[in-house]
Amino acid sequence: xxxxxxxxxxxxxxxxxxxxxxxxxxxxxxxxxxxxxxxxxxxxxxxxxxxxxxxxxxxxxxxxxxxxxxxxxxxxxxxxxxxxxxxxxxxxxxxxxxxxxxxxxxxxxxxxxxxxxxxxxxxxxxxxxxxxxxxxxxxxxxxxxxxxxxxxxxxxxxxxxxxxxxxxxxxxxxxxxxxxxxxxxxxxxxxxxxxxxxxxxxxxxxxxxxxxxxxxxxxxxxxxxxxxxxxxxxxxxxxxxxxxxxxxxxxxxxxxxxxxxxxxxxxxxxxxxxxxxxxxxxxxxxxxxxxxxxxxxxxxxxxxxxxxxxx
Amino acid sequence: xxxxxxxxxxxxxxxxxxxxxxxxxxxxxxxxxxxxxxxxxxxxxxxxxxxxxxxxxxxxxxxxxxxxxxxxxxxxxxxxxxxxxxxxxxxxxxxxxxxxxxxxxxxxxxxxxxxxxxxxxxxxxxxxxxxxxxxxxxxxxxxxxxxxxxxxxxxxxxxxxxxxxxxxxxxxxxxxxxxxxxxxxxxxxxxxxxxxxxxxxxxxxxxxxxxxxxxxxxxxxxxxxxxxxxxxxxxxxxxxxxxxxxxxxxxxxxxxxxxxxxxxxxxxxxxxxxxxxxxxxxxxxxxxxxxxxxxxxxxxxxxxxxxxxxxxxxxxxxxxxxxxxxxxxxxxxxxxxxxxxxxxxxxxxxxxxxxxxxxxxxxxxxxxxxxxxxxxxxxxxxxxxxxxxxxxxxxxxxxxxxxxxxxxxxxxxxxxxxxxxxxxxxxxxxxxxxxxxx
Numbered sequence: 001x002x003x004x005x006x007x008x009x010x011x012x013x014x015x016x017x018x019x020x021x022x023x024x025x026x027x028x029x030x031x032x033x034x035x036x037x038x039x040x041x042x043x044x045x046x047x048x049x050x051x052x053x054x055x056x057x058x059x060x061x062x063x064x065x066x067x068x069x070x071x072x073x074x075x076x077x078x079x080x081x082x083x084x085x086x087x088x089x090x091x092x093x094x095x096x097x098x099x100x101x102x103x104x105x106x107x108x109x110x111x112x113x114x115x116x117x118x119x120x121x122x123x124x125x126x127x128x129x130x131x132x133x134x135x136x137x138x139x140x141x142x143x144x145x146x147x148x149x150x151x152x153x154x155x156x157x158x159x160x161x162x163x164x165x166x167x168x169x170x171x172x173x174x175x176x177x178x179x180x181x182x183x184x185x186x187x188x189x190x191x192x193x194x195x196x197x198x199x200x201x202x203x204x205x206x207x208x209x210x211x212x213x214x215x216x217x218x219x220x221x222x223x224x225x226x227x228x229x230x231x232x233x234x235x236x237x238x239x240x241x242x243x244x245x246x247x248x249x250x251x252x253x254x255x256x257x258x259x260x261x262x263x264x265x266x267x268x269x270x271x272x273x274x275x276x277x278x279x280x281x282x283x284x285x286x287x288x289x290x291x292x293x294x295x296x297x298x299x300x301x302x303x304x305x306x307x308x309x310x311x
Numbered sequence: 312x313x314x315x316x317x318x319x320x321x322x323x324x325x326x327x328x329x330x331x332x333x334x335x336x337x338x339x340x341x342x343x344x345x346x347x348x349x350x351x352x353x354x355x356x357x358x359x360x361x362x363x364x365x366x367x368x369x370x371x372x373x374x375x376x377x378x379x380x381x382x383x384x385x386x387x388x389x390x391x392x393x394x395x396x397x398x399x400x401x402x403x404x405x406x407x408x409x410x411x412x413x414x415x416x417x418x419x420x421x422x423x424x425x426x427x428x429x430x431x432x433x434x435x436x437x438x439x440x441x442x443x444x445x446x447x448x449x450x451x452x453x454x455x456x457x458x459x460x461x462x463x464x465x466x467x468x469x470x471x472x473x474x475x476x477x478x479x480x481x482x483x484x485x486x487x488x489x490x491x492x493x494x495x496x497x498x499x500x501x502x503x504x505x506x507x508x509x510x511x512x513x514x515x516x517x518x519x520x521x522x523x524x525x526x527x528x529x530x531x532x533x534x535x536x537x538x539x540x541x542x543x544x545x546x547x548x549x550x551x552x553x554x555x556x557x558x559x560x561x562x563x564x565x566x567x568x569x570x571x572x573x574x575x576x577x578x579x580x581x582x583x584x585x586x587x588x589x590x591x592x593x594x595x596x597x598x599x600x601x602x603x604x605x606x607x608x609x610x611x612x613x614x615x616x617x618x619x620x621x622x623x624x625x626x627x628x629x630x631x632x633x634x635x636x637x638x639x640x641x642x643x644x645x646x647x648x649x650x651x652x653x654x655x656x657x658x659x660x661x662x663x664x665x666x667x668x669x670x671x672x673x674x675x676x677x678x679x680x681x682x683x684x685x686x687x688x689x690x691x692x693x694x695x696x697x698x699x700x701x702x703x704x705x706x707x708x709x710x711x712x713x714x715x716x717x718x719x720x721x722x723x724x725x726x727x728x729x730x731x732x733x734x735x736x737x738x739x740x741x742x743x744x745x746x747x748x749x
Contacts, residue, residue, distance in 0.1 A: 026412040030405050127500045133527075134426045134449060134497035135400065137433060150437045227401045229430035269398070270405060277393045278356040 005307060010169060010256055014162060017263070021158055028158050030266050032226045035161035037061075038262035040219035041246045042168055043212030048252050049176060050205055051188030055109045055240050056116030059096075060089045060213045062123065062235035064220025069136040069230045078143045078160065078225055085221035086214050093213025094206075101205040104191075116240055123232035135231030138224050161222050168215055169255040175211070176255075184208055249291055251298020260299045344659040348387045350644070351410035351419040352445075353427060357397035359528055362553040363423050363581065363633040367446065368393055369626050370634035371420075374641050377621075385648045385659070396422060400430045407431055411440050418443060418665065420640050421461075423633065425449035425497055435460040441666045445640035446633055448599070449501065450728045453686045460662070462669045462683050464643040465636045466600055466691035468498070469728040470720035472505040472550070474693035475577045475597045477720070478713055479546065480513060481743050482595075482697075483573060486545035490521040490572075492535055492559070493550050499524055502550040502577070508732040513740070520544045528555065532562045539563075544572050552578040557585050564589055579698070581631040583706040590707040594698045601692040602635035605701075605708045606678050607747040615677040629704075639676045639691070643683070646674035681717075686724045690717035696746075711746040 017035075021028035040061045047054050064085040071084060100111050123130045130136065140147070143156045175181045183204040186194040194201045224230050233239065242265075250261020268287050272280035295302050352371060355364030371391055379388045392414055394406045403422075410416045418441040421431040428447035435442035436458055444452065444463040448471060452463065479486070489510070493499030503522070510517055520542040523535050539547060547568070551559050556578065563569060569591040580598035583590060609615040618638060622630040651660035651668035660668065673682045681689045696709020719742060722731040 024413070026405070026408040029408050033401055033405060124496070127497075132497040132500055134429055134451070137429060137455075223401060227404050227430065228433060229400050229404065229426075231400050231426050233399050266405075269402065270409065273395060273398075273402070273406065274409065277395050280395065281357065 006173065006254060006256060007170070009303070010166060013256070013259070014166060017162065021155075028154055029226065030270050031263065032154070032158045032161050033223065034262040034266040035158075035165045035259065036219040036222035036226065037243065037246060037266070038219075038250075038259035039161075039165055039168055039222065040216040041243050041250065041258035041262060042172055042255060043215035043219075044243055044247050045252050045255070045258055046172065046175075046184070046208045046212045046215075047205075048247065049181070049188065050184040050208060052104065052108045052205070053244065054112040054212070055237070055244065056112030056114070057212070057216050057243050058237075058239035059112070059116035059119045059235050060093065060216025061220035061223065061239070061243075062119060062230075062232070063089050063092055064217030064222075065224035065230040065234050066123065066130070066136070066220075067217070068141075068221045068224035069138050072139045072141055076139060076141045077145065078141050078157070081141065081225070082160075082218065082221050085217045089213045089217025089220075090210055092217075093210040097206045097209035097213070101202050101209055113237055113240065116235055117237055120232050120235040120237075123235060130232070133232055135229055135233075138228045138230065141225060157222065157225050161226075164218060164222065165259055168218070169259070172255045180204060180207060245288060247298075249288060249298055251295075251300030251304075253297055253300045253304055256303075257298055257300035260303075264299055344385075345387060345417070347390045348384050348648075349390050349392065349414055349416040351392045351394060351407070351414065351416040353394045353396050353403060353406065353420065353422050353431070354446075355397055355423050356393065356395040359554055360423055361397070363446070363631070364396065366626075366628075366631055367423070367633035367637040370622060370630060370637045371641065373621060373625055374638060378641070378645070384645055385652050387659075392416060396424055396427050400426060403427050404430050404434060407434050408438075411438050417441075417662075418644065420445040420637075422447050425451070428452060432458045432461045439662050441662060441669060443640045443643060443669075446636045448498065450505075450722065453688050454722070454727050458687060460666050462643070462672075462687045462689070464639045464674075464681065464683070464689045466693060466717060466721070467688065468501055469505055469722050469732070470691075470693050470715070470717060471577055471597065471599050472502050473509055473720045473732070474713075474715040475575050475595055475695050476506055476509050476513070477715065477740065477743050478695040479573075479575055479595055480740055481713070482711070482746070483546070484514075486517065486573070488518040488520050488542075488544045489546045489548060490519070490523070490539055490542055490544040491548045492521075492523045492525065492532075492539070493548075494527045494552075494555055495524040496527050499527075499550060503548070505728060505732065506548055508729050509735060512733055512735045513737055530558060532559050535559075536563050536566050536568055539568055540566065540571065546575060547572045548575045550577050552581060556582045560586055561589055564591055569594065577695075579707075581633070583698075583708070584629055584631070587706050588700070590698055592697070592699050592707065595695060596698045596707070596709055597693065597695045599632050600635060601678050601694040601714060602632055602676070603694055603696075603709060603712070604629055604704060606694065607712055607714075609678045610675060610680060611677060614675075618677050629706075635677065639674075639681060639689075642676055643669070643672060643674045643681070643689075647672055684724055688721070688724075690721060692717050693720060710748060713744055713746050715743070 017031055021031055044054055044057050067085040067088045068081050103111055124132055183199050187201050191201045246261040246265045249265055250257040269284055272283035354367050355361045375389045375391055383389055396403055420443045422428040423446045425447045428444050442461045448468045450468045491503050493503050521538055574594040577597035579596035647668040651664050673680055679692055681691050683689050693715040694712050696712035698707040699710040722728045
């Protein structure tokens with residue numbers, strides 16, 4: 001496939017998103033959320049390249065979000081909060097990663113799930129600090145020292161999310177094409193061979209894990225800055241399930257897949273909820289079933305199929 | 312084929328965009344009398360709290376139908392947009408934006424869940440959209456900062472917990488030990504903090520023999536019941552609600568826990584119909600307000616009777632407190648529009664004028680009248696009584712009811728509940744009105 005097709009598609013998608021956000025003001029919010037979740041899903045995609053599914057990745061999203069919520073009163077600057085969220089999630093990813101990369105397959109998935117639920121319980125039970133299930137309100141934040149109005153602020157965060165999404169997409173693309181990224185596929189097919197050629201599989205996976213944690217934290221930070229209210233539900237297992245759902249919907253074939261999936265997911269949910277307030281779950285479930293049955297490679301699979309068809 | 316893929320996605324997005332543009336309501340038209348009065352209502356349509364959300368929606372549909380038949384509000388027919396709170400905060404705040412920016416709603420009735428309310432009220436400040444907090448109970452809303460466009464048309468956690476405590480202190484003053492079993496989430500923790508603070512101030516020295524916070528949605532309370540049977544507390548407090556309360560009461564009743572200890576159940580009313588005769592008599596029950604089916608002296612008995620009868624006819628069950636809270640929010644809206652339209656000499660109010668009308672508003676509920684204080688908090692009376700059975704209802708209703716005037720049990724404007732509760736004096740017990748047999 002042409003090396004330029006994906007970046008070109010990304011560029012077009014970016015333009016479309018901006019157009020949609022400009023034409024329909026309230027969609028700007030929904031799309032920012034989609035980009036934030038897409039970022040976290042991109043992290044899961046990395047691990048999936050190594051054949052590992054994390055059922056607990058919303059933990060890092062919650063970590064990023066709570067970092068923003070806790071630090072915003074002291075550091076009310078988005079451009080400082082984001083790196084801080086990245087730092088915290090990287091450290092957490094490293095510490096947790098040291099343990100979980102020893103496991104594979106179902107054990108890797110469940111261990112992540114367990115840790116994510118532990119984090120949920122911590123957020124919920126340490127009531128005096130985290131305010132429990134009611135959650136914490138994120139105090140107003142500045143962007144580059146400016147304190148713009150609501151409308152401008154929404155645009156700025158949306159822009160920030162877009163930049164981060166495109167940046168991470170390119171990074172992931174480059175990473176997956178690098179020897180480190182190729183080694184991930186090696187873990188999936190046969191790990192022993194990797195060791196034989198002198199590549200430490202665990203370290204390869206650990207690097208991917210930390211990178212994916214960082215992207216989760218980044219997504220969470222964006223989510224907190226957008227919704228301005230964080231609750232422990234962010235780290236609940238259903239939130240992790242949602243991320244995996246988005247990955248299946250979008251397809252794991254390309255760095256564009258997660259964002260495609262996230263946008264589709266949020267739009268379907270929002271329109272389904274607007275259409276039938278008490279049966280939107282059924283529509284969402286129907287869409288996933290349809291994707292699994294008719295497009296097992298996800299939405300990206302459909303796009304890629306068309307591209308290949310021409311090439 | 313690249314182009315084909317483009318057009319495909321573009322067409323998808325384009326269709327979505329065009330669709331939303333078609334629906335887009337103009338904000339500019341807010342000053343003229345609109346063709347319809349759009350109200351966005353967030354409520355639980357899925358999840359455990361839908362036991363409250365669905366009856367409330369039913370009540371809203373019934374009342375709006377009635378209002379529209381009578382000519383609408385200020386001559387404008389009402390149209391409600393219901394939104395599910397179930398999926399969580401990020402979805403809900405997105406829906407709030409959609410309702411305001413896309414559907415062009417004039418006002419929003421926000422949320423059963425306290426978390427949802429805490430997320431929506433700041434949004435009402437930013438979007439300058441009048442938001443009626445129609446059911447959530449957290450005391451944090453108006454105690455953590457002012458919200459010029461938010462109004463709560465019912466009571467909240469502090470009076471809803473303090474009133475049962477005062478009732479207990481008045482009617483069973485010699486209890487020496489207490490246990491608490493609350494759901495493990497914000498309301499369970501908050502309500503216990505309120506109770507404990509007030510109890511330690513008014514009756515120091517009560518021994519707390521057990522503090523239990525079982526998981527939200529727990530299905531098995533055998534461990535907790537065993538512990539309570541062994542600890543033999545004089546009083547057991549539980550602010551459980553919905554399915555959790557039903558499960559707890561059934562399992563505790565089966566093992567005769569109700570014979571040993573007096574239960575205080577501040578949110579009992581909504582579960583009484585489901586429990587029927589399983590609910591033991593002689594325990595303190597509350598309703599998050601004064602709207603019991605056997606209210607001893609409703610302000611407008613005919614209106615209460617009609618609400619209950621209409622609701623029963625339509626849905627084959629008695630209305631529960633969320634239905635009344637919805638009715639209160641709708642009553643307040645009617646009164647506020649009447650006030651705003653009058654103030655404008657017949658013109659249709661804009662967002663600011665509507666909010667001005669809500670401030671300090673007094674409106675009638677089916678059982679009494681409620682005044683919104685200057686901070687936006689509504690003053691709703693609380694009725695607490697002892698569970699009992701009579702011929703009128705196939706489920707427990709209170710007897711020996713005390714109507715607590717809202718101002719007596721609510722934290723004054725500008726103070727924090729926990730700080731205020733620490734300043735309570737035992738003299739407050741002398742002010743508790745006499746019980747009405749019921």
